[in-house]
Amino acid sequence: MTTSPIAATAGAARQRLASSLASLQQDPNLPADVLELVSGLARAMGPLFQVERGTGDPSLLFTARAVLQETLGKMQTVDQSVVGVPDATAAIAQSLGMIFSAIREHHIADPAAAQPAPVVQAAPVPQPAPVPQPAPVVQPAPVPQPAPPAAQPLVAQPPPVLLVQPAPQPMPLVQPAAQPIPLVQSSPSVPRETAGAPVPAVPRVHSVIPETAAKVPVGPNGLPRIEVELDVHSDSNFYTDFLGDIRNHGGIFVATFSLLSANTLCEVLISFPGALTAEVRGIVKWKREPKGDSATIPGLGVEITHASPDAWKLIDRFIKNREPIIHEV
Numbered sequence: 001m002t003t004s005p006i007a008a009t010a011g012a013a014r015q016r017l018a019s020s021l022a023s024l025q026q027d028p029n030l031p032a033d034v035l036e037l038v039s040g041l042a043r044a045m046g047p048l049f050q051v052e053r054g055t056g057d058p059s060l061l062f063t064a065r066a067v068l069q070e071t072l073g074k075m076q077t078v079d080q081s082v083v084g085v086p087d088a089t090a091a092i093a094q095s096l097g098m099i100f101s102a103i104r105e106h107h108i109a110d111p112a113a114a115q116p117a118p119v120v121q122a123a124p125v126p127q128p129a130p131v132p133q134p135a136p137v138v139q140p141a142p143v144p145q146p147a148p149p150a151a152q153p154l155v156a157q158p159p160p161v162l163l164v165q166p167a168p169q170p171m172p173l174v175q176p177a178a179q180p181i182p183l184v185q186s187s188p189s190v191p192r193e194t195a196g197a198p199v200p201a202v203p204r205v206h207s208v209i210p211e212t213a214a215k216v217p218v219g220p221n222g223l224p225r226i227e228v229e230l231d232v233h234s235d236s237n238f239y240t241d242f243l244g245d246i247r248n249h250g251g252i253f254v255a256t257f258s259l260l261s262a263n264t265l266c267e268v269l270i271s272f273p274g275a276l277t278a279e280v281r282g283i284v285k286w287k288r289e290p291k292g293d294s295a296t297i298p299g300l301g302v303e304i305t306h307a308s309p310d311a312w313k314l315i316d317r318f319i320k321n322r323e324p325i326i327h328e329v
Contacts, residue, residue, distance in 0.1 A: 006058050009102040010051035013064070013095040017041050017048070020091035023084035033078050037088055040071030044095070058102075059111045065099045068092050072257060086217030090227060093258040100297070101235055101255075216258045216266070223281070224266040226300070228254045231273050232322055235297050238315065239325040246315065246324060251282055251303040253325055260284050260300060268302055270311075272318055278311035280304050286327070301327060 003011075021041045024034065044067040050056025072092050078085055102108070219225030228236045235255035240246045252268060260266060264284045271277050286301040307315070 004054075006061075006102055006106055006108075007052050007054060009098050010048045010061065010064075013098045014045050014048040014052060016091045016095050016098075017045050020084065020088040021045075023087050025084075027083055031079070031082065033074070034082055034085060036074060037071055037078060037085070040067055040074070041088065041092075043067045044071070058106070058108050061099050061103055061108060062110050062112065065096060065103075068096050068099070069257075072096070080218070089258065090217055093256050094227075096257045097235065097255050100257075104297075216260060219267045221267065224260060224264065225269065226254055226256065226258070226266055226302070227269045227271070228252065228256075229271040230318060236299070237322065237325050238319055239301060239327040241328060242326060244324075246304070246319065247312075249285075249303060250324070251285065251301060252280075253299055253301050253327070255297050255299040257290060257298055259287055259289070259298065262287065266302060268304075270314075272314050276314055278307070278314045280311055281306040 021038060024030065024038050024041075030038070044064045047056060047060035047063045051058055051060050072089075075085075075089050075092075080086055080089075216224040216226060230236055237253055238246055238250065239253050240250040241248065252270065254268065262284055265281070266284060267279060267281050269277060269279050282302040282304045284300050285303045288296060288298050290296075290298040304315075
């Protein structure tokens with residue numbers, strides 16, 4: 001049976017969510033807020049399964065994306081030490097990235113945007129009640145009288161003018177503008193290592209994790225740990241400056257909805273084609289916030305500050321086959 005690219009993407013996202021859901025359900029005594037995450041994962045897997053089996057329209061990806069974005073927002077209030085919660089956070093972020101790419105690459109239209117805006121009928125303006133007219137008085141036939149002197153002509157009186165006050169118009173409700181949320185700044189940049197030097201251990205007592213890092217799992221060194229998978233068509237890729245030197249303030253762009261604050265120290269586990277992996281350490285230098293349009297890919301620009309010689313070999317081999325992104329740093 002032939003599987004379409006959209007169905008394959010929906011299946012991969014569903015399987016990633018199912019794996020994290022199985023990890024959460026191992027604990028029979030989950031807190032109430034974690035149970036809400038279980039419900040969100042299950043609700044998102046339904047439309048993904050329909051698209052995967054070909055029984056649902058591809059626009060169901062928007063339904064799954066909305067449920068996952070709502071569940072990801074609830075991660076800020078969930079205890080990250082509960083077993084399965086860090087993996088569920090990573091699974092939601094990775095599934096959102098796959099759904100985001102499928103919508104953009106296959107030009108899937110949002111059904112909610114195609115609905116016409118409802119027509120609001122204006123309230124009728126009340127009309128003034130008609131003024132009752134008095135009944136005409138029937139005069140009896142006059143008795144013939146001798147002709148009086150020349151009668152004065154009667155002057156017709158103009159009808160009374162009615163003043164109608166216009167109906168008062170309702171005052172518009174003005175909503176207060178939303179106040180921006182301040183970004184939490186983390187520790188300053190660390191110096192870059194020389195090529196070939198081993199990666200030093202980072203004492204956990206000196207790790208400073210910003211408030212926004214609660215969405216990202218914490219690695220064994222006490223730093224936020226990001227996982228990224230690279231291939232020739234992935235949204236994630238390495239980046240350099242205009243000189244093309246990745247060791248001179250270059251790094252990796254991670255396409256993700258789990259955003260960290262600028263200057264945040266973190267670890268990145270990179271999966272290369274051929275089942276090869278490398279772990280590097282870096283600092284968040286720039287980021288792209290999620291926007292309403294599907295052309296902007298959200299993510300983080302992590303400058304690589306520490307990497308082993310074997311990791312640099314894998315990085316150099318990859319950028320020879322796929323050119324890195326040019327980003328002015």
